[in-house]
Structure formats: structure tokens, C-alpha cells
Amino acid sequence: MNARERIEQHFFNSAQLKLSAMSSLAPPIERAVQHLLDSLQHRHKILSCGNGGSAADAQHFASELINRFERERPGLPAIALTTDTSAITSIANDYHYDIVFARQVEALGSKGDLLLAISTSGHSTNVVRAIEAAHTQEMKIIALTGGDGGKIAPLLTAQDVEIRVPAHNTARIQEVHLLVLHCLCDLLDHSLWPEK
């Protein structure tokens, strides 16, 4: 394949996955919005985490809540657990990288808050540990996963929501995760501030 063909293949595969995943992902996305609304309407907050590209997604979502998505509205409470390099480096240095998010969940999370946990494989140990810590704090989970859901899927309870992209390629899964996050932002805006 030449460069042009490779580019076209990426566009095609990404678009095809998004369309084929639409009907299976819409119901868990709707449930996730209900969880977000429940937390935000009761003045609780959203914590988000992930590694690599998913760290960027966790920050992307938190910034869209704190600042804005497409509509003028008040800021919403969200904290990306990927941004405080002093906290992350000291936790990893003094204890272990596996608990960089869990420690922050213990410190910042409380009952009624939500954890947005993002892992394309479902196998990142620090995300798994964050979910366990969130359950201890009586927080619900919205998990964005892929593949077979990895170690995250069996950890989730009936109170949680898993939005699992039916694919195995990390980049393709991330591309759908970003679309899911934008759906969540849009639905939140339209539920909390309906057009008059």
C-alpha cells in the first residue's frame, strides 16, 4: 500500500467502526448520561483517568465539563486525575505507578461522585485499581473499554456502565471513545439546559 492508500484505509476503517458500533453503543451511552445527570444534579463531581491517549481523553472530557462544550452554560465539576504531575510522580515514586489514580480517588472521591475510567484494552492496572478504589468510596463507574473488556469488565457492578467498543485496534477504539465523550457532553448540555 502506498501512503495515499494507507491514509484512505485509516479513514475508511475509522468511519466503518463508528457506524457499525452505533446501535450497540447508544444504549450504554444513554445510561451513562443518566449516571452523569444523577451525580451532577446532586452537586457531586466527575473524576476521570486513563493512560497515554486515554489520559488525553480523560482531560479532554474534564475540560469540556469545567469550561464548556458547544453551549453557553455554567461550569460543571470534573477533575482529570492525569494532570497533577507532582501528585502522580510522588505516588509512583513512593509507592507504585499502579496506584497513581487510586490514591487520588481515595483522596478526592466521595459517595455519589462518578469515575470515568478509560482503557482501550481494559488491562491497565492503574485504571483497574482506580475502579476498585472508587467502589470502596461508593462511587459509580463509567468505563470506556474495547476488545473483550479486559480486567475491567468483570469488576463492574450493575450500578456501573461499560461502553465497550467492539474492536481490537487501540487507535480505532480511541477514535470511538472520543466520539462517545462528545455524545455525553452534548446530551448533558441538552438535558441540563434544554432549548426554550
Ligand SMILES: O=C(CO)[C@@H](O)[C@H](O)[C@H](O)[C@H](O)COP(=O)(O)O
Ligand atoms: O494513544 C496511544 C495509542 O493510540 C497510546 O498512547 C496508548 O494510549 C498507550 O499505549 C496506553 O498505555 C494504552 O493503555 P490502555 O488503553 O490499554 O489502557
Ligand SMILES: [Zn+2]
Ligand atoms: Zn493514540
